[in-house]
Amino acid sequence: MEAVINKDSSSEAKKYKVLPIMISLLISGFIGMFSETALNIALSDLMQVLNITPATAQWLTTGYLLTLGILVPVSGLLLQWFTTRQLFITSLSFSIVGTLVAALASSFDVLLIARVLQAVGTGLMLPLMFNTILVIFPPEKRGAAMGIIGLVIMFAPAVGPTLAGILIENLTWNWIFWVSLPFLVIGLIFGSLYMQNVSTITKPKIDILSIILSTIGFGGIVFGFSKAGEGTDGWSSPLVIASIAIGIIALVLFSLRQLSMKKPMMDLRVFKYPMFVVGLIMVFLCMMIILSTMLILPLYLQNGMGLSAFSAGLILLPGGILNGLLSPLMGSLFDKYGPKWLVIPGLAIAAVVLWFFSGITAASATALLIVLHTCLFIGISMIMMPAQTNGLNQLPREMYPDGTAVMNTLQQVAGAIGTAVAVSILSNGISDYMRTSTNPTDPGEAVKAMTVGAQHAFLFAMTIAIVGLVIAFFIRRVHVDKQSMKGPMH
Structure with a gap:
């Protein structure tokens, strides 16, 4: 057949x-x-x-x-x-x-x-x-x-x-x-x-409750994190605490419902596979690093260093292009050597680069920023694809769509949370500096405040990279044999 x-x-x-x-x-x-x-x-x-x-x-x-x-x-x-x-x-x-x-x-x-x-x-x-x-x-x-x-x-x-x-x-x-x-x-x-x-229309039963719970769950958590960056209350705001709490409860209910359904909207049994979970964590942390860095760095280049939008864009270009071009190469290296020899060095590079970024000032050389940004994205290219592919490889063939859906969903949420937390740290750093400033109306003080906020945000990204580095030591290569490609893995 x-x-x-x-x-x-x-x-x-x-x-x-x-x-x-x-x-x-x-x-x-x-x-x-x-x-x-x-x-x-x-x-x-x-x-x-x-x-x-x-x-x-x-x-x-x-x-x-x-x-x-x-x-x-x-x-x-x-x-x-x-x-x-x-x-x-x-x-x-x-x-x-x-x-x-x-x-x-x-x-x-x-x-x-x-x-x-x-x-x-x-x-x-x-x-x-x-x-x-x-x-x-x-x-x-x-x-x-x-x-x-x-x-x-x-x-x-x-x-x-x-x-x-x-x-x-x-x-x-x-x-x-x-x-x-x-x-x-x-x-x-x-x-x-x-x-x-090109697709086959089967019209499976739509579980409205699952859709509502996933929307409230993901929406509540991201809204809570984002709201924490606004206002004076920050993380102690009742709205922030309530949003995150409701989001977590909704996701727990969503998960329980998926596990009890014969045909779940998203099959959460993928979490039974340890290398899939490790790969998922790597991708989640990577997205937090990428999205938080891609938001904070352009803001600092323009508001902290006084660069034009065009100049800031040019600084970010080499790293981004190299990341795209390196992806096929990392794919072949992954096939040859497995994930460990790529993911661990990649996270080590990311952590070191983000530590250097946490020391940038308005006087930092443009060439240094280009090199740092390029090195960061070389590290990212060593983590994302190998960790994702290795994780999905452990799943039985019929669970590939569910594994991909889980990874794609959590990538978007990780990016949103990373962005929200980084901006929250940036805003709090600026506010804290300006509160203690003797001359808050001085433009130079605003630049110093922006520098302090950005440095704190990069330290946050560095912490994420270090957490990832520790978890990366548990990654091991998944060997996909012909039997597992034909059906479920036992």
Whole structure:
């Protein structure tokens, strides 16, 4: 039966117009991932134009990630309920409307709504992209296709800040979205003409309670962490404590419900596999480091060191591009040597670099910052893919979708929590310094306050890297034998 299915799917694959479908997916995916980081470089500009604090501004990133975190657990169900074309057109429509609203936005509230609409588009697009690639390419060509997708996913966040810097330097922040808009429209036109229905519609039962519990759980925790960075109460605020507590309770109830269901929305038995759990923790900590660093560093380069948005973007470019280019190399090194000899040195590099970052001042050399940022992302490239692949390798074949869904969901939540906590530490560092300052109106004092806040935030990221380094010593290579590829592992 399996041989017949494979044969059918292989002959079916020849009917697909692969190149136009790939172009549609790559354009849409690139702009989606570009949106995730491009706005970071504009935050300093937005804080002045819209008269908002760093804690409020970070909601433009946190809100985006939170929406992704809520959507990803549901995406598996959506793929089985709606056709590929329906989901593709819906995804692009959300992205186009969100981008247009953002381009026209003149207030923080409107811009935040626009970011949520964009995130809905990206949240639908990413799972759809991977699912479509698996169907339209035969197994022997999937690696190359996934490699191209991987490069796009890594490359887009890398060039986002630089392109955004150029636009802010010469135009206004709104142009980040005006430039994205025509590409999304081209992607929609391409997809409308060439996208074919490749998924099988089974319409499984939707458990509304599971969706509600996961939304309240992830939403409550991220909202609580984000809110802690605002106001004078911080972490002692009743709203912060209540949000995090409700979020934890909802996630516990969600987990108990999944374990008691015959067909859960997300199969949590993946947590029975120790190397999957270790890999998941590595990816979770990595996302906290990446997202917190990618938010704090551009803010400090502009507000602490007085660099232009374009200059700040250029400093971040080499590290981001190298991270994307190194991913295939790390893949082959992982195949040859296993995860331990990559993950442990990678976390050691990240911890040392973040320690150096915690000592930066307004007088730090630009060349030093470029080298540090590049070294950090070399370390990150040594951790993410090997830890993720090794973890998923331990799962039985039928649990791959659940393992991927769990990892993708927690990546988004980790990014949101990392961003929220880093900005909270940055804001508290600035406030504490200014309270003890003898001349708080002096512009030089504001730079010193920003420096102290940024240094504290980098120490937080360094602590995460050290925790990861300790856990990394428990990682061991998972050997995937032919038997485990055919069915469940015993």
